[in-house]
Amino acid sequence: MINNGRVGHRYAGYRYEVSRVKIEEYAAATGYRLNDVPGAALVAPNMFAACFTVMYGARLLREDAELGGSGPVVHAGQDYDFHRRVASGDVVDCSPYVVDIVDRGRHTYLTLAIECVDAASGAPVVTSRQTIVYLNAAAVVEEDAK
Amino acid sequence: MSADQKLVTGAAMRRHEQRIEQLDLIRYAGASGDFNRLHWDSGYAATASPTSGVIVHGMLNIAVLLRVVGDWVGGDDRIVSTSVSLRAPCPVGALVSFGGHVVEVDEQARTAVLAVSAELPDGAPVVDGKRSRVTVRLG
Numbered sequence: 072m073i074n075n076g077r078v079g080h081r082y083a084g085y086r087y088e089v090s091r092v093k094i095e096e097y098a099a100a101t102g103y104r105l106n107d108v109p110g111a112a113l114v115a116p117n118m119f120a121a122c123f124t125v126m127y128g129a130r131l132l133r134e135d136a137e138l139g140g141s142g143p144v145v146h147a148g149q150d151y152d153f154h155r156r157v158a159s160g161d162v163v164d165c166s167p168y169v170v171d172i173v174d175r176g177r178h179t180y181l182t183l184a185i186e187c188v189d190a191a192s193g194a195p196v197v198t199s200r201q202t203i204v205y206l207n208a209a210a211v212v213e214e215d216a217k
Numbered sequence: 218m219s220a221d222q223k224l225v226t227g228a229a230m231r232r233h234e235q236r237i238e239q240l241d242l243i244r245y246a247g248a249s250g251d252f253n254r255l256h257w258d259s260g261y262a263a264t265a266s267p268t269s270g271v272i273v274h275g276m277l278n279i280a281v282l283l284r285v286v287g288d289w290v291g292g293d294d295r296i297v298s299t300s301v302s303l304r305a306p307c308p309v310g311a312l313v314s315f316g317g318h319v320v321e322v323d324e325q326a327r328t329a330v331l332a333v334s335a336e337l338p339d340g341a342p343v344v345d346g347k348r349s350r351v352t353v354r355l356g
Contacts, residue, residue, distance in 0.1 A: 093248070100244035101280040103293075117293050118280045125276055126250040143265070146275045148348075150300040156293075 073179040073208050074139050075172040082131045082167045086190060087123035089115065091159040097122060112158035117197075120151055120187070124199035128167055128183045132203060140181070140205055147180065148202035154195040162190040163197075170200065174209035181205065220291030221356045224329040229318035233285040236312045237273050245277045256309075266306070273307040278335050278343055282315045286333060286351050289317070295353045297328060302348035305341035312338055317351065327355040 094115040098105050103116040125146070132140055157163070170182040185199040242256045254261040255272055262271045279301050287293040307313060317333035331353065334346030 096244075096248040100241070100248040101277065101284060103280075103284055116280070116284065117287070117296050118276075118283050121276045121280070122249055146303055148300070148302045149276065149279060150298070152298045153296060 072139060072210055073172055073181065073205050074137055077135070077138050077169050078172050080135075080137075080169045082135075084164055084166045085127060087127075087163050087165060087187075089119075089123075089157055089159055089161040089163070093122060094119060094159055112160050115157045115159075117151070117153050117156070119157055120153070120197045120199060121149075123163065123165060123187065124185045124197070125149070125201055127165065128185055128199070128201050129203070131167055132181065132183060140203075140208070142208055143206045145204050145206065146201065147204045148200075150200040152198040154197060157196060161196070163187045164190045177207050177209050179205040179208040219356070220289075220295070224290065224319055224322060224353070224355060226319050226322055230285070230289045230316050230331075232314050232316040233281075234312055234314050235281055236310060237277065237281070237307070239271065239309050241277065242271070242273060242309060245274050245280075249274070249276060251276065268306050268308045271309040273309055273311075273313075273343075275303040275307075275343075278303075278307055278313065278315075281313075282317075282333055282335050282344060283351070285315050286317055286331060286353075290329075290331075290353045291356070295356075297352045297354050299352075300348075300350045301333070302345040303343070304345040305337065305343050307335075307337065307343045313343060314338075315344075316346075320350075322355075324355075329353050329355060 091113045165187045167185045170184045172181045181203045187196045315335045317331040320332045321330040331351045335344035
């Protein structure tokens with residue numbers, strides 16, 4: 072069972088430095104065309120945000136001993152609010168917290184938000200909300216015998 | 218036709234079909250850091266995967282979807298937010314059809330909302346079109 076007392080829990084924040092080479096790797100892997108202007112920062116596709124949110128979040132949940140999420144999981148949903156474009160040279164500070172934990176049927180759904188802001192100004196860059204399903208982790212409710 | 222002229226309620230993107238192969242998954246794993254064995258280890262996936270085989274990263278399908286949406290609406294700059302529901306697992310090598318249509322235009326807020334989807338040839342929803350939305354900025 073997943074510990075729903077973790078709703079509202081804030082994990083330690085982390086810092087991510089956006090590199091040109093990582094943007095290029097991401098674009099090559101996803102088919103995005105980049106507009107590489109000599110001498111200028113390289114602007115990333117919006118979905119590049121996955122590189123500093125989804126797997127970081129998944130690792131935090133996996134390593135959270137108090138959460139109890141050691142079983143099989145699937146990624147059920149992903150929301151983003153894009154506040155501004157990300158580019159090479161950006162440094163973003165990311166703050167993850169558990170928004171919600173709810174049982175639906177046999178499974179438990181957890182939503183983790185990660186708020187990413189510009190490290191220098193504190194201005195919002197992107198907000199991520201990933202929904203993870205812990206398979207067969209819901210509390211079993213026995214029906215009364217009729 | 219300009220991007221804004223396209224963005225009227227009911228307008229639909231031409232669907233984009235793409236087959237995502239094992240090499241694409243390896244590239245995506247390296248770029249994103251998602252090395253879940255379901256995406257590259259066929260022996261492991263044979264027992265652990267819902268399809269009994271290697272499956273495509275959900276985030277790779279979302280990336281392709283958002284890329285084609287961005288192309289249709291006039292650029293990635295236009296995309297304000299996304300809310301995507303992943304549903305059916307996507308087997309590696311499957312031909313996936315990506316699409317979307319405008320469900321709402323807010324002239325005051327200068328935004329349009331698209332319902333977006335990704336489907337397998339049998340109609341199985343990899344990205345659930347009933348629940349998945351992309352909000353874009355009008356010019």
